[in-house]
């Protein structure tokens with residue numbers, strides 16, 4: 581179960597960051613939120629950027645190694661980059677592991693990703709094992725290559741916990757100093773069935789050395805993050821604050837509500853963020869304000885969880901979250917999947 585004695589911070593790129601740490605995914609050209617606003621208004625000190633989107637623009641590919649990504653973004657915090665593995669999963673990319681690792685290091689990213697082979701839950705065990713082998717080989721190749729950046733040891737293994745365990749053991753052997761759990765996004769279900777992700781995280785925390793941070797790729801629902809922290813995850817990245825807003829969803833620590841027909845619940849929740857305080861229900865009708873409210877909610881949730889971990893009060897807090905959540909969403913599996921999982925531990 582929750583290891584509440586674990587280190588409250590991680591050191592990355594020469595800076596220390598309190599954990600849990602949330603990395604908003606920054607997409608250059610985001611019409612709702614600039615990076616300098618994220619820094620000034622939300623206290624963001626670390627972001628996730630897709631290096632492949634930069635790499636595929638010929639002009640940037642040439643300029644960025646000289647200019648550096650931090651200068652380009654106007655951001656001096658921690659920059660974690662993604663490799664395009666997810667895009668490669670959707671269609672063939674003419675991109676090599678070595679090349680995208682070199683590019684990420686050359687542009688000055690602090691924590692970088694290999695070209696791992698994304699393994700969806702539908703893959704059978706032979707396919708998942710094959711993809712795992714290729715992923716581990718690429719990480720081994722990458723670890724020998726990097727000089728300044730931290731290369732993420734990405735775990736794959738699909739829906740097979742025994743494969744995921746083997747991946748972790750190999751990553752530990754290879755000396756990976758930062759591990760991400762990959763391919764779990766399809767398990768973040770609408771009904772919040774947390775069981776598999778919770779198991780994968782618990783296993784990772786047990787197998788990996790205590791000082792190795794565990795990053796859960798793609799997790800950004802403020803309802804679920806505290807549960808993943810309790811299971812041992814330290815770092816999260818997501819653009820869900822933006823995508824939820826674009827689809828009209830208002831995030832709360834108890835679940836996201838469709839903004840169009842949730843005015844009553846939203847009023848009773850009384851969000852303390854500056855946007856809701858100033859605009860009230862207006863937030864529900866404006867994508868830009870909704871995006872800000874959502875990011876504020878994620879950042880505030882993570883900060884709260886950090887404090888609760890320090891006080892050893894996280895598990896008690898989770899019981900309270902489940903109570904409110906199940907009242908709002910009676911069909912949700914959060915409460916039962918969370919408790920069923922606890923009994924199996």
Ligand SMILES: [Zn+2]
Nearest residue numbers: 851853856873
């Ligand atoms: Zn708000």
